[in-house]
Amino acid sequence: xxxxITHTTSYHYAEPVGLCWNDACLLPRQLPHQHCLDSQLQIExxxxxxxxxxxFFGNRIVHFDIQQPHTLLKVxxxxxxxxxxxxxxxxxDNPLPWQQLVKRLETERTGTVLSALxxxxxxxxxxxxxxxxxxxxxxxxxxxxxxDAVTDLMQRIYRDFTYTPGVTGIATPLAEVLxxxxxxxxxxxxxxxxxxxxxxxxxxxxxxxxxxxxxxGQKRLVGADASHAWFSVFAGDSGWIxxxxxxxxxxxxxxxxxxxxxxxxxxxxxxxxxxxxxAHKVGVSVDVARLPQATE
Numbered sequence: 076x077x078x079x080i081t082h083t084t085s086y087h088y089a090e091p092v093g094l095c096w097n098d099a100c101l102l103p104r105q106l107p108h109q110h111c112l113d114s115q116l117q118i119e120x121x122x123x124x125x126x127x128x129x130x131f132f133g134n135r136i137v138h139f140d141i142q143q144p145h146t147l148l149k150v151x152x153x154x155x156x157x158x159x160x161x162x163x164x165x166x167x168d169n170p171l172p173w174q175q176l177v178k179r180l181e182t183e184r185t186g187t188v189l190s191a192l193x194x195x196x197x198x199x200x201x202x203x204x205x206x207x208x209x210x211x212x213x214x215x216x217x218x219x220x221x222x223d224a225v226t227d228l229m230q231r232i233y234r235d236f237t238y239t240p241g242v243t244g245i246a247t248p249l250a251e252v253l254x255x256x257x258x259x260x261x262x263x264x265x266x267x268x269x270x271x272x273x274x275x276x277x278x279x280x281x282x283x284x285x286x287x288x289x290x291x292g293q294k295r296l297v298g299a300d301a302s303h304a305w306f307s308v309f310a311g312d313s314g315w316i317x318x319x320x321x322x323x324x325x326x327x328x329x330x331x332x333x334x335x336x337x338x339x340x341x342x343x344x345x346x347x348x349x350x351x352x353x354a355h356k357v358g359v360s361v362d363v364a365r366l367p368q369a370t371e
Contacts, residue, residue, distance in 0.1 A: 080362070114135075180195055211274055230323055307335065
């Protein structure tokens with residue numbers, strides 16, 4: 076399946092911004108199951124400098140700076156992505172015991188395990204805790220299989236927590252999310268990560284998009300989609316397996332990966348510094364459209 080993704084962010088400033096530097100993490104990764112056929116950033120006003128690099132995690136980061144006064148900054152990432160196989164299905168049948176994996180992460184220092192260690196420890200927005208371990212433990216106490224246990228944890232987060240936009244922010248502690256049982260996909264992804272790390276497993280934060288389909292008989296609303304987040308657990312030699320607690324599903328062909336890191340702070344879509352501007356408003360629009368399949 077092929078998709079066209081358009082992600083537009085607009086900053087409206089009350090006063091002119093004289094100079095700004097920015098990093099954008101908006102271009103999809105190349106993966107075995109996902110091919111980025113085309114991607115580009117459209118920036119207004121035109122940047123003085125523009126260059127792409129790979130960060131520590133292999134994500135595509137585009138740096139740009141604008142050296143002319145402006146009251147509107149508009150950044151659009153337009154990409155075409157092909158999903159050519161079900162990403163997680165090959166690893167789901169692996170009966171790997173989760174306690175065996177914890178032991179490997181504690182004692183083994185081969186290349187496979189070393190690559191997972193950055194996702195085992197505390198990160199800026201995810202801190203291990205006894206409360207997170209206590210919440211996770213019922214999913215693991217009677218389920219030796221890693222996949223069975225993490226699937227149950229995903230299902231419990233879906234049942235126990237209510238998707239409520241606006242009640243949390245980037246800096247909302249996981250303890251508060253755990254207490255109020257409300258949040259958004261970012262919170263639920265980081266909650267799952269915190270639970271897994273608190274039990275000694277490695278887990279990472281995945282940012283991207285999910286195709287949303289309109290109700291039968293209704294047209295798809297252009298621009299009504301949003302960026303999405305889920306978590307991925309390290310499964311040893313099977314690699315990483317994704318879980319989406321917001322939608323209670325293991326991602327296959329409708330999840331499009333942009334980046335991954337220890338938590339949201341590693342993969343924020345846009346970050347930077349601006350001189351001037353005063354008060355400002357931010358608008359975000361995301362459109363994920365399935366493209367028609369070519370016929371022979």
